[in-house]
Amino acid sequence: MHISKLTLATLCLLAAIATTQAQDTTPAQPGQYGDLPAQIQSLKNDVLELNRNLTVLEKDFLAPASTRVTVFLSMDTNETFDLGSVELRLNNKVVATHLYTERELRALQRGGAPRLFEGALPPGEHELVAYFRGAGEDNRDYRRGLTKSFEKGTRPQYLEIQIFNVKTKRQPEIDLKVWE
């Protein structure tokens, strides 16, 4: 009795294993929900387009080109530096804060450059202050501030806060690159 059931169980289990193997094709689903995957993909595309158009519109509305200031963050350090958080101030006003997840940190370390801030500033001199917290070599507490002034003209202004290693120092350094 059990041998025949064993064979059946074996076949069922084998079938179960086989169905979880590599199958990347997405066959059409029959039945009343068969059209859903296509409908969802269509919605995904439409929301993406909407998001893109509204992002452009929002940027034009809140920060037109003549007043636009964009601040990026980049990192060129080894993996012993774990950035925890950043606080960005412009003209003594907090404009951005962020706590980094492990995934975001890895993305930064691999070359990603997140946008910290985009907004409007009038032409003239402005002050940027950035505070960083994290853990450096040997898990030592790392706190560093950066204060820099920059001149805003009538064209969009792009700024890059760079975190980078210096051979002679154990802790990473921070600087501001003002792009022309």
Add this chain to the structure above:
Amino acid sequence: MSNVNQSNPACSARKRRFIARWPLGTAATVVVGLAGCVAAHATQEPLSPGVQRLFFNESIFYVYQEKYFSALTSAEVSEKRHPLTSYGDGAKLLHGGLAVAYGNRADAEHILQPLTTTETVEKTRDQAWFYLARMYYQRGDLTLAENAIAQIGNTLSKRRQAESLNLLVGIYTQQGRFEEALKALKRFRGNTEWESYARFNLGIELLRAGETRPGEQLLATIGSLKTTNPEMVALRDRANLALGFSLMRGQSPNRAVKYFEQLRLSGPFSNEALLGLGWSRSARDQWRQALVPWMELKNRDTIDPAVQEAMIAVPYGLERIKAYDLAVDHYKDAIAAFDRELGELETVLSGAHSGGFMGAMRPDMVNDERGWNWRPVELEGVEAGRYLRHLLAGEAFHRAFEDYRTLLYLEHVVNTWELKVASYSDIIAIRRANYQALVNDAERLSQVKKLEDAKTKYYSLQRELERVARDKDALALADASEATVMKRLQGIERQIAQLDRQPAVDVKLQRNKYRLISGMMQWNITRDYAVRMWDAKSSLEEVGAALEVSEKGKAAMDSALAQARGSFEGFEPRFTEAQRSVTSVKTRLQTAIARQEDHLQQLAIEELELQRLQIEQQRARARFSLARLYDKLSGQEGARK
């Protein structure tokens, strides 16, 4: 790539499934290899290359987190506002690769196809073919996928080459071209994870096709992998499990034992392994040894079919070693456990029918694009969660749930925009009101009026001065006192003329005096003409300069006004249109979410009913076996009597 959140079983489970399809994930590798072909295309750009790099790397930041929606938005916004032309085809390749990952196949093909021409740099072209191959494979166009792979040159990284070979093996396997698949396996260079997955998948398909020997040989190579990589260890478990059951099916329990024993006791396939180990020992009549894994298994979660099977196998094994009383107890335990499980299942099913199940399934956080923080409800102590784990393990349910979570995230995005657009409409109203207040400001209007009057007067004086200069009209340059005197002289002249008309009056003396004074006056003024003209011009220039300053002030004010007008004018229709789009998409999203919930609920109910049927069958088996045992025992008792 191995930084999966290991503390989150749901994430790990998803990752495992994902990895089974795309070892190590395709996500973060979307752009791997782009850097090389990107650098080769640097050209002159409106944005400096340094700034373009920032925009490109912003997309990359999201790619490395597998956030394709954000990455695509970033790439497309860049493309719309300031194309990253210094990246040449690299930006297009990124865009195309992201479109493939996002499932937007039409766009992906549209973007990638032009990159496959001979005019494209070879490295970029190979990457484009690779993405196309992957996309065709995903949508089931195996012939197109095979053709795309055939176009790939030798510029891909080793990792990508291995991935494309895995695709090729997958194509051959699905088409039943096993000989070619086996030949393709030999083309792998180095011991890559892709090769392991290709071997595993082909091995399973060969077993299913009845090609036992080559299938088992392939699986044996995976089953003996020396690795500490959790993904590969899981794959090794699966290979050993499949091998064990295949050998059992082939009536080779002696060999099967070895493979079942190689599985981890705490791995995701340990239940099946324990069951198989017991069966393989029992097939050799080693019933006492068979009871060891089964006894371990029967204490695990009853919802697992392997555990249910063990609950009946244990008393059967006890029967075989003649421990009848114990066997009776275990059969009774099994029946009681199945009764309990069926009772709980009934409650869960009832909840599922009334929609409560979907309530428990709904993620708490919908603003997480990748769903890394989503945890299955069993972790939250919800009873239905026990069954959810098994539901999620099913491919159809998993995909449906991923789609559901995606829809919820998209709804979150659209809801956010809805709020933003409404607030921006308010800002437009405020900006318009501020502008109108500025336009209608009385003081400003009065100043503008005065300036206009002054300008009119200035231009009038300028014209008059030009006339004076042209006509040499020196008298026009008389100062105020001289003008008064001249006016009096004109009056005197009129009086003299009147008197002169009277016969008795002699005005000769007065006339002479008048002529003398008048002449002196004119002479004085004419004599100072140059000086007076210079003074007049200087004064007018001063006025002009003052007017110029005022004009600049007014121009600045006009500019401010224009800027104020520009801050709302033109945006209103755009936001109105945006509002319409948001509302339309939101309605469609809500409909799709409702349908997807229905779909998931139906899948859940089907699965739960299947589980119920299985347990009912197991209970029937246990009852039958118990009855049979009682008969047997009473028969023995009767025989003894």
